[in-house]
Amino acid sequence: MRLIIRGVFWFGLYLTLILFPLVAGVVFFGDQQAASPLIYLGIATGYIALALMATELALVSRFGGVAGAFGLDSLLQFHRQIGIASMAFAVAHPVLLIADRAYTMSLLVPSGAAPWPVSVGLVAFVMAALVVGLSVYRRQLRLSYGVWHMTHGLLSIALIGFAAAHVLGIGRFAALPVMRALWVIYLLFFVLMFLRYRLFRPLSLMHRPWEVVENRPEHGQSNTLFLRPVGHDGFRFEPGQFAWMGFGRSPFSTDQHPISFSSNGDIPSHDGTIAFTIKQLGDWSTEVVPNVEPGTRAWVDGPHGVFTIDREEGAGYVLIGGGVGITPLYSMLQALETRGDVRPVFMFHAANDYDDLTFREELEAMAERMPSLTLVTVLLRADDSWEGERGFVTADILARYLPPTIYRRFQYLICGPGPLMDAMEEVLPKIGVPSDRIHTERFDMV
Amino acid sequence: MNHRIVSTVVMMIVAMFIGATALFAWAATIVAPPESGAAYAPENPHPPSRRTESCLDCHTPDQGTIPVTHRNYPVETCAQCHRQAPRVLVPHSVGMGDARCPLCHGEPARDLGIPVSHLRYETGECLLCHPVDPDSYFKQPPPAGLSLSYAAPIPHVTDDIFTDCSYCHHLGPRRSLPENHRDFALETCMDCHEPGVTEADNQ
Numbered sequence: 001m002r003l004i005i006r007g008v009f010w011f012g013l014y015l016t017l018i019l020f021p022l023v024a025g026v027v028f029f030g031d032q033q034a035a036s037p038l039i040y041l042g043i044a045t046g047y048i049a050l051a052l053m054a055t056e057l058a059l060v061s062r063f064g065g066v067a068g069a070f071g072l073d074s075l076l077q078f079h080r081q082i083g084i085a086s087m088a089f090a091v092a093h094p095v096l097l098i099a100d101r102a103y104t105m106s107l108l109v110p111s112g113a114a115p116w117p118v119s120v121g122l123v124a125f126v127m128a129a130l131v132v133g134l135s136v137y138r139r140q141l142r143l144s145y146g147v148w149h150m151t152h153g154l155l156s157i158a159l160i161g162f163a164a165a166h167v168l169g170i171g172r173f174a175a176l177p178v179m180r181a182l183w184v185i186y187l188l189f190f191v192l193m194f195l196r197y198r199l200f201r202p203l204s205l206m207h208r209p210w211e212v213v214e215n216r217p218e219h220g221q222s223n224t225l226f227l228r229p230v231g232h233d234g235f236r237f238e239p240g241q242f243a244w245m246g247f248g249r250s251p252f253s254t255d256q257h258p259i260s261f262s263s264n265g266d267i268p269s270h271d272g273t274i275a276f277t278i279k280q281l282g283d284w285s286t287e288v289v290p291n292v293e294p295g296t297r298a299w300v301d302g303p304h305g306v307f308t309i310d311r312e313e314g315a316g317y318v319l320i321g322g323g324v325g326i327t328p329l330y331s332m333l334q335a336l337e338t339r340g341d342v343r344p345v346f347m348f349h350a351a352n353d354y355d356d357l358t359f360r361e362e363l364e365a366m367a368e369r370m371p372s373l374t375l376v377t378v379l380l381r382a383d384d385s386w387e388g389e390r391g392f393v394t395a396d397i398l399a400r401y402l403p404p405t406i407y408r409r410f411q412y413l414i415c416g417p418g419p420l421m422d423a424m425e426e427v428l429p430k431i432g433v434p435s436d437r438i439h440t441e442r443f444d445m446v
Numbered sequence: 447m448n449h450r451i452v453s454t455v456v457m458m459i460v461a462m463f464i465g466a467t468a469l470f471a472w473a474a475t476i477v478a479p480p481e482s483g484a485a486y487a488p489e490n491p492h493p494p495s496r497r498t499e500s501c502l503d504c505h506t507p508d509q510g511t512i513p514v515t516h517r518n519y520p521v522e523t524c525a526q527c528h529r530q531a532p533r534v535l536v537p538h539s540v541g542m543g544d545a546r547c548p549l550c551h552g553e554p555a556r557d558l559g560i561p562v563s564h565l566r567y568e569t570g571e572c573l574l575c576h577p578v579d580p581d582s583y584f585k586q587p588p589p590a591g592l593s594l595s596y597a598a599p600i601p602h603v604t605d606d607i608f609t610d611c612s613y614c615h616h617l618g619p620r621r622s623l624p625e626n627h628r629d630f631a632l633e634t635c636m637d638c639h640e641p642g643v644t645e646a647d648n649q
Contacts, residue, residue: 018463022470026477032507032514034478037471044467052463074452081456089463103486103527113526115519175507175514425450440449 007070017055021047024182025173033172042096043172045089050163052086053128054186057156058193071306072242072258073442080135087132090125117169124162131155144283146255157194160187198252205251205299208232212296213273215289220351220358221280222324223289224262226273227298234272235303237265238310239335240328240413240441243302245276247292251299257284260327260415260441261303262359264334274300277358279324307413307441309336314411314437316344318402320393320424322416323351323358328441329415330359337370345370346401346410350378350393350420354386376401393420395427408432415441489531490524491575535579538587544572550587553624599642600635611635 022044025033035043059079070078098105107118114122131152134141138148164187167174174180214226227245228234237243239261246256263275280286309317309332317336319329326349336345347367351357357377367375378389378397389397402410412433414424421440428438501521507514540547548569553559607613611632615622623630 015459015462019466022466026470026473029474029477031478032510033474035474037475040471040474041467044470048463048467077449077452078456081453082459085456085460085463088460101487106526113523115516115523117518169518170515172513172515175517421449435451442449 010070014055018048018051020186021051021173021183024179028173028176028178030176032175035172036100038096038100039172042093042100045096046093046167049086049089049093049128050160050167052082052089053156053163054160054190056083056086057160057190060197071441072304073307073440077442083132083135087128090128094125115170117166120162120169121166124159124166127155127159127162131159145257146284149255153198157191160190201301202251202299205301208300210234210298210300212292212294212298214294215292217290218277218358219360220323220356222277222358223280223292224275224277225289225292225298226263226275227300229272232272234274237261237274237303238308239265239332240308240310241265241303241305242307242328242441243274243276243300243304245298245300245302247288247296247298249297251301253299255284256299256301258304260305261331262327264331264338265303266335266338277324277327277330279358281324305441307415307439308332309411309413312411312413312437312439314343315406315409316346316411318346318348318398318407318410318412320348320412320414320416320420321350322393322420323356325414325416325420325441326358326363327415329413330362332413333363333366333370333373336372337366342372344372344374344403344410346374346376348376348378348393348398348401350416351380353379353381374401392423394423395431398427398431408434408437410437412438413441414439418442486529487527490528491531534576535582536573536576537579537582538585539583540573540578543570545570547572597638597640600639601642604636604641 025043025047056079059075059082094108098108107114108122110119110122134143134148134155135152138145164183167183168180171179171183174183209230210227211230212225213228214224216224216226218224242258242260244256245259246253248255257278259276259278261274262277263273265274278285278289280290307328317332319332321327321329329347333345333347336343347363349357349360349363354360357379360377363375367373376389376397378391378393379386380391382388382390391397398407410433412424412428414421421442425438425440429435501524505512507517548560551558551560551572602608615632615635
């Protein structure tokens with residue numbers, strides 16, 4: 001209930017922040033602001049676009065309260081989809097203007113004769129298109145994550161600056177001093193939020209370095225990195241959570257990656273060592289991670305995330321993992337074993353083939369030790385000797401193992417490739433699992 | 447949180463914001479009467495001889511003489527949208543000076559009357575923008591007051607006491623004739639205006 005109240009609070013605050021410029025515009029409306037209805041619509045879409053883009057800075061600033069209410073992966077998904085929507089509003093802004101006054105189109109052609117407020121607006125628009133376009137098509141453009149991450153941040157800040165100059169220089173409503181003052185305060189708030197994330201947060205991590213103590217190759221082209229806190233006690237985390245991790249001399253590097261913990265955060269006499277398991281999927285995970293040597297300095301910003309059994313009470317748990325998505329689920333299983341939890345747990349472990357099964361020996365050993373754990377391994381490709389399930393995880397496979405009388409009261413935690421999670425989000429409601437008991441973790445946003 | 451729930455929430459929010467833009471446009475339209483969009487920006491009526499580099503002394507957002515959105519437009523960019531208006535040349539002699547222009551052109555909505563937008567100009571500065579057509583320098587204008595259109599018929603009978611126009615249509619302080627008729631004698635009314643109603647019509 002408390003979580004719902006927090007969610008409603010943040011949602012209300014979000015709507016208030018986005019709609020604030022429009023409300024202020026109506027409140028301080030003057031005769032000088034009079035225009036045609038299409039122009040009013042154009043102004044409103046421009047304000048909404050800029051407010052959405054400015055708020056995007058705050059959404060990814062790892063703001064604890066927001067992430068705690070919705071989960072950082074949900075926020076990232078929200079960030080991505082709202083980013084695309086904000087671009088649609090940004091496109092509507094000049095289109096509505098031109099629809100009302102076609103002759104203004106000549107101003108949009110870059111030339112020395114164009115007034116500067118128009119030119120900076122055009123620059124902001126192009127930057128916004130780049131921010132969204134590079135994010136959506138990063139893989140097709142073969143842009144490395146590190147370069148994308150850096151340009152994403154820089155372009156975002158720059159576009160907010162240019163768009164703010166555009167509003168203050170040409171804005172119909174921003175001609176009023178009170179609106180100008182409100183706009184400056186409004187935008188400064190978001191820039192401060194961003195600085196908190198890019199500047200203050202790394203500063204606080206400066207005194208909390210970590211060191212790689214072991215780099216262990218795993219099945220499925222993965223590596224488990226064991227990290228030890230240096231000069232501090234580390235932290236505890238809830239099973240299933242993740243942290244932003246990066247290497248380098250300082251935590252100010254933008255080359256940080258969200259990685260789930262694969263270790264048990266629940267060991268009573270924990271010495272602070274944590275583990276991340278990383279599959280070779282991208283440039284960083286393929287070129288950097290396998291070659292990390294013990295003794296390498298690392299920076300860990302965490303724990304984050306709400307994809308954890310500790311926040312989802314149920315009669316039992318159904319964990320569905322594919323590929324490296326097994327990582328947070330393995331962390332959960334370790335915690336359940338440590339706690340001696342007797343509730344039924346069903347682990348559906350999907351992979352392309354037998355060699356792709358990360359942690360297969362560990363999970364089999366765990367199934368031997370835990371009577372409450374049912375381990376179901378599903379392989380897409382297997383030879384004739386394979387006695388387990390084959391193909392994709394389907395409703396039929398689930399039905400073969402889940403107890404028919406009680407499975408609707410279990411909590412379902414799914415982590416893996418996008419198609420697996422899409423399929424489960426479609427299949428589970430069809431077999432009667434309520435949507436609020438289906439939890440997914442997606443990091444593959446760009 | 448479920449991926450689908452997030453997508454649904456995003457769609458709801460976007461729909462809400464689209465509604466908010468429409469609501470904003472509606473509220474703004476209610477508060478201030480909107481001006482309609484135009485296919486072209488207003489043309490620049492100033493002839494080159496009258497244009498100066500100090501356009502923006504008169505055309506300022508504060509005075510309401512240009513839109514507030516133009517407040518940071520440099521003067522060099524005006525011509526980007528505002529084309530030069532074609533000049534209207536005076537097709538007859540102006541030997542009497544432009545103080546006499548209002549005699550014929552003083553009333554809007556009359557034949558060759560000035561545009562309503564010109565009412566704010568002082569009498570006597572017409573020729574600053576409207577020079578004489580050199581080809582018509584010696585051409586005399588038609589007599590003042592002569593309308594180019596058909597004169598309105600008299601809307602009443604014209605016999606008995608109505609024979610004398612001055613009985614009702616006064617000259618002098620209580621003048622009831624149009625401004626551009628002040629040079630006409632009342633005996634000349636029927637030179638242009640024909641009786642529109644006869645005794646037979648009344649019966």
